[in-house]
Amino acid sequence: xxxxxxxxxxxxxxxxxxxxxxxxxxxxxxxxxxxxxxxxxxxxxxxxxxxxxxxxxxxxxxxxxxxxxxxxxxxxxxxxxxxxxxxxxxxxxxxxxxxxxxxxxxxxxxxxxxxxxxxxxxxxxxxxxxxxxxxxxxxxxxxxxxxxxxxxxxxxxxxxxxxxxxxxxxxxxxxxxxxxxxxxxxxxxxxxxxxxxxxxxxxxxxxxxxxxxxxxxxxxxxxxxxxxxxxxxxxxxxxxxxxxxxxxxxxxxxxxxxxxxxxxxxxxxxxxxxxxxxxxx
Ligand code: C2E
Ligand code: MG
Ligand code: MG
Ligand code: MG
Numbered sequence: 415x416x417x418x419x420x421x422x423x424x425x426x427x428x429x430x431x432x433x434x435x436x437x438x439x440x441x442x443x444x445x446x447x448x449x450x451x452x453x454x455x456x457x458x459x460x461x462x463x464x465x466x467x468x469x470x471x472x473x474x475x476x477x478x479x480x481x482x483x484x485x486x487x488x489x490x491x492x493x494x495x496x497x498x499x500x501x502x503x504x505x506x507x508x509x510x511x512x513x514x515x516x517x518x519x520x521x522x523x524x525x526x527x528x529x530x531x532x533x534x535x536x537x538x539x540x541x542x543x544x545x546x547x548x549x550x551x552x553x554x555x556x557x558x559x560x561x562x563x564x565x566x567x568x569x570x571x572x573x574x575x576x577x578x579x580x581x582x583x584x585x586x587x588x589x590x591x592x593x594x595x596x597x598x599x600x601x602x603x604x605x606x607x608x609x610x611x612x613x614x615x616x617x618x619x620x621x622x623x624x625x626x627x628x629x630x631x632x633x634x635x636x637x638x639x640x641x642x643x644x645x646x647x648x649x650x651x652x653x654x655x656x657x658x659x660x661x662x663x664x665x666x667x668x669x670x671x672x673x674x675x676x677x678x679x680x681x682x683x684x685x686x687x688x689x690x691x692x693x694x695x
Contacts, residue, residue, distance in 0.1 A: 555585030564596030615649025
């Protein structure tokens with residue numbers, strides 16, 4: 415991590431990190447069997463109608479001892495080990511089951527948005543597995559948005575393009591996550607059936623102060639609209655950011671200004687308290 419052309423003596427801190435990383439990997443193998451994963455939900459807002467258009471599904475790992483691990487820590491490990499494939503399938507199934515469970519309680523969630531990793535999309539049977547999960551749970555494809563990243567679009571393009579076209583024609587919406595942080599290849603965008611671009615929160619953070627970030631965001635919105643896509647701003651935390659973005663015709667918003675990610679029961683309670691959100695039968 416210190417970069418090339420340098421050396422460092424072995425330290426007990428390094429040892430601790432290696433041991434901790436290894437422990438986490440071992441524990442991650444057991445996490446599915448032990449039912450240690452939980453879904454958190456964060457609404458994505460349509461500001462003009464003050465309605466929730468979707469909720470992003472964000473994975474959490476509750477380890478023994480009740481420690482809640484954020485995905486930034488364990489998703490890279492899961493990707494490295496290939497565990498992301500069964501974990502990702504679990505996330506999609508659990509998300510579909512949650513939609514059905516809410517529906518039985520009279521709560522119509524318009525749609526859920528699920529993150530995909532390259533390893534998952536790369537498996538041969540990915541589309542088949544997804545169809546199986548829909549069948550098992552009785553959820554329609556148009557209730558789900560699948561999020562991919564720019565780097566996934568750049569990799570093995572024909573295979574990825576084929577799968578995304580299949581998924582799109584089944585009714586799934588496709589979103590590009592963290593847009594602008596990867597190797598954004600504009601030419602790639604037109605080859606894929608993309609419904610939404612999600613502007614990464616690093617651009618949104620300083621949008622009111624940094625002219626360059628503002629220019630990038632304005633350009634992304636214009637390009638997306640020109641290509642018939644809609645735009646979500648991620649990480650919206652202040653009314654000033656919201657005002658700026660809405661003046662620039664951003665379509666949807668996600669961030670702490672509206673809601674933090676919450677477990678299913680909490681999110682339903684905060685939705686029940688306000689009447690402006692998903693329709694309750
Ligand atoms: P992401 O998909 O870009 O998700 C948005 C992240 O921004 C979430 O972090 C969310 O909690 C955080 N966030 C939302 N609003 C705000 C805000 O106003 N301010 C700030 N500072 N942060 C905000 P989280 O939940 O820690 O997830 C991190 C990443 O882990 C996600 O980034 C996604 O790439 C990945 N991830 C999460 N769940 C899954 C999953 O089920 N499968 C896969 N493959 N990746 C996942
Ligand atoms: Mg995401
Ligand atoms: Mg994102
Ligand atoms: Mg992000």
